[in-house]
Amino acid sequence: MKEYVSILKRTKIFSGVKDEEIITMLSCLGARLSEYKKGEYVLRQGEQLSDILVLAEGHLHIQKDDYWGNRSILGNIEPGEMFGEVYASPQSEAVLNDVVAVEDSAVIFFDVKRIMTTCPAACRFHTLVVQNMFFAISEKNRRLVQKLGHMSKRTTREKLISYLSEESNRHNSAKFTIPFNRQQLADFLSVDRSAMSNELCKMRDDGLIEFEKNMFRLL
Amino acid sequence: MKEYVSILKRTKIFSGVKDEEIITMLSCLGARLSEYKKGEYVLRQGEQLSDILVLAEGHLHIQKDDYWGNRSILGNIEPGEMFGEVYASPQSEAVLNDVVAVEDSAVIFFDVKRIMTTCPAACRFHTLVVQNMFFAISEKNRRLVQKLGHMSKRTTREKLISYLSEESNRHNSAKFTIPFNRQQLADFLSVDRSAMSNELCKMRDDGLIEFEKNMFRLL
DNA sequence: CTCTTTCTGTTGTAAAAACAACTGATTTGT
DNA sequence: ACAAATCAGTTGTTTTTACAACAGAAAGAG
Numbered sequence: 001m002k003e004y005v006s007i008l009k010r011t012k013i014f015s016g017v018k019d020e021e022i023i024t025m026l027s028c029l030g031a032r033l034s035e036y037k038k039g040e041y042v043l044r045q046g047e048q049l050s051d052i053l054v055l056a057e058g059h060l061h062i063q064k065d066d067y068w069g070n071r072s073i074l075g076n077i078e079p080g081e082m083f084g085e086v087y088a089s090p091q092s093e094a095v096l097n098d099v100v101a102v103e104d105s106a107v108i109f110f111d112v113k114r115i116m117t118t119c120p121a122a123c124r125f126h127t128l129v130v131q132n133m134f135f136a137i138s139e140k141n142r143r144l145v146q147k148l149g150h151m152s153k154r155t156t157r158e159k160l161i162s163y164l165s166e167e168s169n170r171h172n173s174a175k176f177t178i179p180f181n182r183q184q185l186a187d188f189l190s191v192d193r194s195a196m197s198n199e200l201c202k203m204r205d206d207g208l209i210e211f212e213k214n215m216f217r218l219l
Numbered sequence: 220m221k222e223y224v225s226i227l228k229r230t231k232i233f234s235g236v237k238d239e240e241i242i243t244m245l246s247c248l249g250a251r252l253s254e255y256k257k258g259e260y261v262l263r264q265g266e267q268l269s270d271i272l273v274l275a276e277g278h279l280h281i282q283k284d285d286y287w288g289n290r291s292i293l294g295n296i297e298p299g300e301m302f303g304e305v306y307a308s309p310q311s312e313a314v315l316n317d318v319v320a321v322e323d324s325a326v327i328f329f330d331v332k333r334i335m336t337t338c339p340a341a342c343r344f345h346t347l348v349v350q351n352m353f354f355a356i357s358e359k360n361r362r363l364v365q366k367l368g369h370m371s372k373r374t375t376r377e378k379l380i381s382y383l384s385e386e387s388n389r390h391n392s393a394k395f396t397i398p399f400n401r402q403q404l405a406d407f408l409s410v411d412r413s414a415m416s417n418e419l420c421k422m423r424d425d426g427l428i429e430f431e432k433n434m435f436r437l438l
Numbered sequence: 439c440t441c442t443t444t445c446t447g448t449t450g451t452a453a454a455a456a457c458a459a460c461t462g463a464t465t466t467g468t
Numbered sequence: 469a470c471a472a473a474t475c476a477g478t479t480g481t482t483t484t485t486a487c488a489a490c491a492g493a494a495a496g497a498g
Contacts, residue, residue, distance in 0.1 A: 072371040089354040135308040144363040151370040152291040152409040190371040
């Protein structure tokens, strides 16, 4: 577990907490570590969950498959990110989506009851962590709203422009790589892969973008 | 302000806090009240915001208009709901969407700094409120994910089924009213109104649903 | 290195949605 | 109560997407 302190201290949740204090808190908060091979499920739709999770290393997708086998990728989780907090509230409901490892990953579980119900005065940084979690989930909320912004565009081209513009912004650069391959990007934007591939090429022909694999450049 | 205590005490944020304590906290938290006529903007895209807002009475929509005049309704706010918390984090960014009153409304503003940075020990319920806010924003996050679920459906019919099923669930009844008229529902689901109207009627003809104005019944 | 699998781009067709234009019903304002 | 504005439904046309099937390139396994 200690090997991940360097990762944890760079996360939003532990922002402002020192190494030694993080180690103390890992036991104070009842942290457990689980590892997953590529393709394994971290969470499954319908499960009960009373933990908040942090990705220590690897790469996860939040996704959902419907009756007909259509897959939607609802989100992308990178190291240091918190997830699962949505299901950890008192009126806890079942997990809505699958969370799957797209590469070998390590996840830290925190017992939400210990985080939220222990008297904050007991541990000097407990209060700070709750506040940090609040801001982290706010940030996440913001990203969901942005994704809704892409999804609400009517045409594939508009969705792509909306998504790529945001990624460019986020990287502060016209050139950037995305965490998806073509099929995954199509699933993320909820469009057909071949139609999207087609549209990407048209956009390139129109001089809007350049790309190679998952590297893109806006022109 | 006191007239809204009965509303506030039923909100998630003040869950578990007594009337007198709410009154005390309203000043402790630097609460301010603003009123809006139907059609007025509560928040505008691009604004800076350092408050958390609670709708005391009325009905708001979170919406966004693009270049071409297409409107997306990203969310719906009912009395007692918190909003704006996304923009209140320390690395505060500009407001992403408009929030507009769809009927005469009253909104309470809380200074986020006072909520988050005052020592929680100072006020017995301060900690409770921070925790409540955490759960409230989690719940909101959940709803955003559900909306993404509707939006990720490919056809208008699937989007409608997804949305109506969720509303039915939420009301624990096959019969329920929705907070949108047809145009607003179309904007919410990001589809064309006339096409949606058409699809609703087909669904009725297929024996899937009944409806009258904004009352729906699933069969 | 070779075989297999995955990934990306291409094309044609069928299905669905967007758009535009119009009607009648309902609501709102004066 | 009446005129104006908003709202919901209908239809036909155009545009866009989904789907299916395939081919070449790249990546991965043995």
